[in-house]
Amino acid sequence: MERTKVIGKNIGVIALSIIVLIIGGIAENIAKQCLSGQYLQLIIPALVRIAVTIVLAWFVSGKLLKINPNELGIKFRKIDIKLILISIALPILVLLFYAYILPGKAYIARPGRFWISLIGAFFSLGITAGICEELVFRGMIFRYMEKTLGLKLAVIIPAILFAFLHIMNMQTFDLLDLVLLVLAGSSAAVMFTFYAVKSASIYPGALAHTLWNTLIIGGVFGVGDIVNGMRNESYIIIPIKSTSKLLTGGNFGVEAGLPAIVGYIAVTLLIGIFIKKEQMKLGK
Numbered sequence: 001m002e003r004t005k006v007i008g009k010n011i012g013v014i015a016l017s018i019i020v021l022i023i024g025g026i027a028e029n030i031a032k033q034c035l036s037g038q039y040l041q042l043i044i045p046a047l048v049r050i051a052v053t054i055v056l057a058w059f060v061s062g063k064l065l066k067i068n069p070n071e072l073g074i075k076f077r078k079i080d081i082k083l084i085l086i087s088i089a090l091p092i093l094v095l096l097f098y099a100y101i102l103p104g105k106a107y108i109a110r111p112g113r114f115w116i117s118l119i120g121a122f123f124s125l126g127i128t129a130g131i132c133e134e135l136v137f138r139g140m141i142f143r144y145m146e147k148t149l150g151l152k153l154a155v156i157i158p159a160i161l162f163a164f165l166h167i168m169n170m171q172t173f174d175l176l177d178l179v180l181l182v183l184a185g186s187s188a189a190v191m192f193t194f195y196a197v198k199s200a201s202i203y204p205g206a207l208a209h210t211l212w213n214t215l216i217i218g219g220v221f222g223v224g225d226i227v228n229g230m231r232n233e234s235y236i237i238i239p240i241k242s243t244s245k246l247l248t249g250g251n252f253g254v255e256a257g258l259p260a261i262v263g264y265i266a267v268t269l270l271i272g273i274f275i276k277k278e279q280m281k282l283g284k
Contacts, residue, residue, distance in 0.1 A: 006148050014161065016060060017140040024053035024132055038116055046123035053132040057140055065144050072139045073202040080199060086270065087208035090263050091215040095238070097259050098223045102247070104239040106221075109232075114220075117235035121218025122210075125228075130210030131202070137162055137189065138196040138205055159189035169229030170251050177250035184249070184256040187264040194271040198278075208267075216255060223254040 028049035035041050058074065061067040069075050099106055110117065137158050145154035163185025170177065195205035214220065217227050222234025229252050240248050249256035 010145055010148060010157075013065060013144045014141055016064070017057075017136045020053060020056045020060060020140070021132060021136045023056060024049045027052040028128070039119060042116075042120050042123050046128045049128050050131050053135060057135050061140055061143075065140065067140070067143050067147075070200075071143050072135075073143070073196060073200060074135065074139065075201070076203065077199060077201045080204060082274065083195060083199065083204040083271070084207065086267055087204070087211050090208070090267055091212045094254065094259055094263055095215065095221055095223070098238050098240060098254065102241055104223075104241050106236050106238045108235065109222075109237040110235045113235055117219045121214045121220045125218045126210045126214035127206075129213050130206040130208075133162075134192060134196070134202040134206040134209055138192055139202050142193055142196060155190055155193050159186040159193065162186065162189035166229070166252070171229065173251045176245055177252060177256075180245065180250050180256040180261075181252045184252075184261050184264065187261055187268070188255075191264045191268045191271070194268050194275070198271050198275050216260075217253070224248050226251060226253040228253055228255065 028045040031045035031048040032041050035044055054074065057072070058069065061072050062069070098104055141158045141161075142154050145157060149157075160182070163182045166181060166185050167173070167178070170181070173181070192205040192209060195208055196202060198204070216223070219234050221236050221238065222232040223238045224240040225232055226248075227234065232253075240254070242248065246258040248254065249260070254260055
């Protein structure tokens, strides 16, 4: 009976956390409708979404879930340069693979749209997802599950949830597309969780998430015909000289491709080594 109660509470926390994420998105859309001008419509609504999500997450976590800001990970901590370097390296290495190793000849697909593409990439898909999704998944959901279900389940369950929520981005898919997306999405989520465990903060993971989205799916660079489940309309497009779904990522795009999955797993293992070394120093 007690176990059933705990599971029920965790389901409720997941639902509540997703509602926080949705309300932040609604606030962003409302702000966008109240503004004119391309740049303002990209920047201000993104900041509104971040602010609303942080306030709601702080309130819900503190008042209902009994998780303080230190546990939630919203307080800034000492910067770990190793995590920053890894966050920069991952998207760059994936881009270099498709541009020079596969290779595909990059071309400018939207001349004269560099700045609007860059600002849109950073604000609309970069920093908003980076902070908001990390706060909800690696802050609220992970930290509550860690307290009530233990570390292993707290890593696995939100990772699977994170992967399946991205199915909504896909217009069409088959079994292989679905398998690749679930594998990629859960691998990426575990990677971001390791960032949170290593740093006891959402911000290193948010930085990694922001840089990935900005460089890979944001609209400055785009690999292949499909990006994040939608048509690639990036400023610079790198075509994929292969029809293999292991390289294209199927109908989700390169985020679900094998090079990206290998990257997620490699980063996870590397951060895991850092965590293990710290634990050994502390005698754990």
